[in-house]
Amino acid sequence: MEQTAKRDNPHIDPSLLETDPKTGLGQDEVKRRTEKFGENRLKDDQISALKKLLSFFWGPIPWMIEVAAILSAVVQHWSDFAIIMVMLVLNAGVGFWQEFKADNAIAALKQRLAPDARVLRDGAWSDLPARELVPGDIIRIKLGDIIPADAKLLSGDYLRVDQSALTGESLAIDKKIGDEVFSGAIARQGQMTAMVTATGMATYLGRTASLVKGAGKQSHFQRAVLRIGNFLILITLGLIALIMTVALHRGDPLMETLLFALILAVAAIPVALPAVLSVTLAVGAEKLARMKAIVSRLVSIEELAGMDILCSDKTGTLTQNHLTVGTPVLIDAKDECDLIRTAALASEADSHDPIDSAVFAILGNRAKLDGYDITSFRQFDPVRKRAEAEVTHDGQTIMVAKGAPQAVLALLCEDEISDIESVAAYRAVMDAIKTMAEHGYRALGVARTDKDGNWQFLGLLPLFDPPREDAASTIAELRNKGVDIRMITGDHEAIGREVAGQLGLGQNILPADAVFDRNNHALDQVMIEQADGFARVFPEHKYAIVRQFQDRGHIVGMTGDGVNDAPALKQADIGIAVSNATDAARAAADLVLTAPGISVITSAIEESRRIFERMGSYATFRISETIRVLLFMTISILVFDFYPVTAVMIVLLALLNDFPIMMIAYDNAEVAEHPVRWNMGNTLTMASLLGAIGVTSSFALLWVSETWLHLPPEEVQTLVFLKLLVAGHLTIYLTRHKGFFWQKPYPSMKLFLATEITQIIGTLAAVYGWFVPAIGWYHALVVWGYALCWFVVAGCINVWVYRLLTHRHHSHHSHLARVEGSLHRHR
Incomplete structure (x- = not known):
């Protein structure tokens, strides 16, 4: 309990402790120290809002969207240009909002600084703004005061201080002469005189703020989107460059070739990828809000789906925080x-x-x-x-x-x-x-x-401090979902073990100084990995624990409620502030619970895993669609010297695809039993497989149309257009879950209606010649039957390959588990 009082403060300058406690500092000395140490407030290093906003228009995905916008303007497709610009601004706005997270956490930490302080200067006591305090000032601390700076107690009978929000200790601490008190703590009883030893960013609270500012990392979601986007851009640009090179070498008209290449690029580059995934996350965030879980960072939903370790603060999170x-x-x-x-x-x-x-x-x-x-x-x-x-x-x-x-x-x-x-x-x-x-x-x-x-x-x-009523059942549910729980507390390990026993957690609760050195470097990573919890921790320990688990490949969640939890909440892949959390913890967190307890976390995990499945469905569909259309177009032009669809058909395909794609966000999705994370190898494999099947079936239709049916080129193009539309929409049903398309969960009504209505519109356009040459009902129905046959074949192949990949994945992890187990036994 008393570890805080014994902790060294490296910021104390011995020369500052020579202040006469009877008279305090003089005004000249105060001015000199203010110039040296600055005001007693947390630093604000914010860059201008405009500069921060402009930074979100620079990077791989913004470049991707900007190129598409330029291409649309070149070919004077102003409607496409307007839509693309809206997407660009939307993505920049979302990123701009997320960037304020660290700044919000700092602002909330500032609120814990006392607005005024009772100070002795030139022999007289007066009330001054806390920001004017300097090291060496003599201050008086009494019942109910928020301590304005780190200070050393000089005189007085006693002082009882509540510093639970700073250190996580569940009981108020009795302080005596010579002890140190921390900025932001609250005096609960007594009155004492103290000397200021640290102000501003040098205080315990300031060092916590520095950790918050430096915490954070790029999410798995952001990395996955970048990889998908970069993959599709490279494929698109490579194939388009190949088309233009061969076409120009054959002597095709320059402007016609350039125009077609530009239109193809606009349709193929996935400008909607970030926007669609953001919409999927936003829809999920709305559902989580109804469950009393407010999402402050959209990409954290994907992190929640993959979370395999949850580090939970004890006081106020697992326990009720009252004696x-x-x-x-x-x-x-x-x-x-x-x-x-x-x-x-x-x-x-x-x-x-x-x-x-x-x-x-x-x-x-x-x-x-x-x-x-x-x-x-x-x-x-x-x-x-x-x-x-x-x-x-x-x-x-x-x-x-x-x-x-x-x-x-x-x-x-x-x-x-x-x-x-x-x-x-x-x-x-x-x-x-x-x-x-x-x-x-x-x-x-x-x-x-x-x-x-x-x-x-x-x-x-x-x-x-008793456990919350729902804590034990919540922990059991989380374990059933594949999430391991590690308890973190500022209390003694004996208290931690007792609470852990009541909650069904393990008894291997280690004190922080047994696993970290004075610089917070891990002494034994295996010991940290195997611990059930950690006791006697400070904010930097919580932060270091989260980093250690992340460095070992885990997706880490952190729950907490105090200022002392803010750095770890910000660093964690998914920071969760509980309902009674301080403003600093809420600002640093990605998910803020508004209902008491942590039981809502289990519901949030289920919903996040559904959202993850929807995002995976879209990513697989979008990659396969790009491969299917681009590769088919490229081979047709290079090998057969034939443009299988016109520029108008490409734009029409893109427009009709947008509606069902957006409805993926509302689709029914299965809930994985264990944590899930992006497997780009599997995603690219499945997407490439479906894309290759689509290319094969399209070439077969092209060959039959020209060789057997001897249709005019214009009607062949319409047949191909209709086939690409119908088969592309049917592919959505194949990518939406891992089983056969007739198995549950069935598509949501919104997705089903959007898919089928756009297919019908495209069919009517092909039958009656809206924007494309007419082919009549007979040929249209033949295309439908042909696409449905390939749909069944692709579905069976899809399930077989997925099960093969899953089997290999499980075998690989089982082998690793056996190796790790033998290593642990050897140790």
Whole structure:
């Protein structure tokens, strides 16, 4: 519990500790130190909003969209140009908004800085803005104050400080002269004078802010989109360059060839890829919001689907963050009611002290205190370590006390400096305290005087921070979904093990100093990997733990509620702030829970895995479509010297494809049993397979149309157009899940209607000659039957290849698991 007080502050300059505590600093010295150390506030290194916004128009995906926009303008397709520009601005806007995450976290951290401080300067006390404090200032800290800077306590009776939001310790800490207090903590009891030792970014809070600012990484989603986009761009540009080279070599008209190449590039380059995936994520975010989980960074949804380790803060996340009294241990008390009533008489009902609140909570009805009049009360202080009260009852005056067991036992001695071990109750009390400590409980001693004025030790009240009611069931569900839980706490490991036992977690809870050196470098990565949790951690430890798991290939989630959790929340692939989180934690998180507890995380994981399946469906479809159309066009032009579709048909295909593609975001999708992540090898394999099948079937139709049916070139082009449209839309059904197309989950009504209506529109255009040469109903129905036959064949091949890839993947991971297991046994 006391590790914070003992921790060294590397920012203290010994020369600054020579301030006269009776007069404080002079104005000249204050000015000199302000120039040297700056104002007492967190740094704001923001670049201009315009510069930040413009940065999102530079990069592979923006270049991809910008090239398409330029090509559209060159061929004067202004409607396409307008749509593409909207997509470009939309993607830049989404990225611009996400970039504010670190800045928002810093702004929230600033809110914890005290607005004013009581300062001694030139021998006079005055209230000054906290930002004007400098190292060496003498300040006064009293009940309810937010501590304005890191400071060393100089004088005063005692101070009890709540620093749970900074360090994660569940109990308020008693401070004494010489101890250090941290900026942003709250004084709960007492009053003391202190000397400022660090301000601004040099404070404990400032160092936390620095970690938040430097935390974060590119998401797996962003890397996957870049790889898909780059893959398609390279294929498109390569094939178009080949078409133009051969066409120009054959003597084809330059402008006709250039125009066709430009139109083909506009249709083939996946300008909608980021937008469609963002829409899919946005639709999912809307559903998560209805589940009381607010998404602040869209790409974090994909990370949530692949999360395989969840690092969870204990205090306030797995536990309720308020003290509770456990089963009392009776020594001389008549019964539990007698013990609890006496403890309540030695407590203040409306105190900020969490121990007093816990005692009155277990007391229940305050009518139990009727007839007991408190004539005097002496608050708890860290020197005496107990609270005492004088009580009148039935005409008699008695004394009651509660506090540290040893301090209460001392009352039983005739002389408090006598050997406490001589007290009759000593052995029973010490045995009970030892048992409580082994279970992570803090013992509270209670005593009362009898009618003769002799003190009696009534018993002990165990104090603990109870787990949330839904925590154990949530952890079990998460494990069933393949997510491993690691508990992180600022409390002692004994407390961590007790809570872990109640929640069904493992007992291998390691103190942070056992796995990290002074520079927060891992001492043993295997030890970290095998730990069930970590105790006595500071914000930099939480941050380092997350980084260690990420470096070992895990997709890491982090839940928390305090300022001390903010760096780890920001660094994690998916940071989750619970419902009672501080503003700093909410600003640093990707997912903010608005309902109590963490049970909503399981629902969010299920929804995120559905969203992941939809994104994978679109990516596979888009790659296969590009391969199918481009490769078919290229071979037709190069080998047969024939343009199988016209430029108008290419634009019409692109427009009719957009509607069902957008509806993929609303499709029904299966939920994976285990964490999922992008497997680009499998995605490209499946997309290439479907694309190759499409090319083969298109060439077969082209050959039949010209060789057997001897149709005019214009009608052949319409047949090919209709086949590309119908077969392309049917491919959506093949890519939407891994089983046969007739198996559940069935397509959503929105996707089904959008797909079939656009197919019907394209069919009517081919039959009646809207924008393309007419072919009549007979040939149109033949194309439909032909496409459906290939659809069944492609579906069977698709399932067979996917199962083959899955089998190889599982075999590979089983082999790795066996190797790792043997290595661990060897160690």
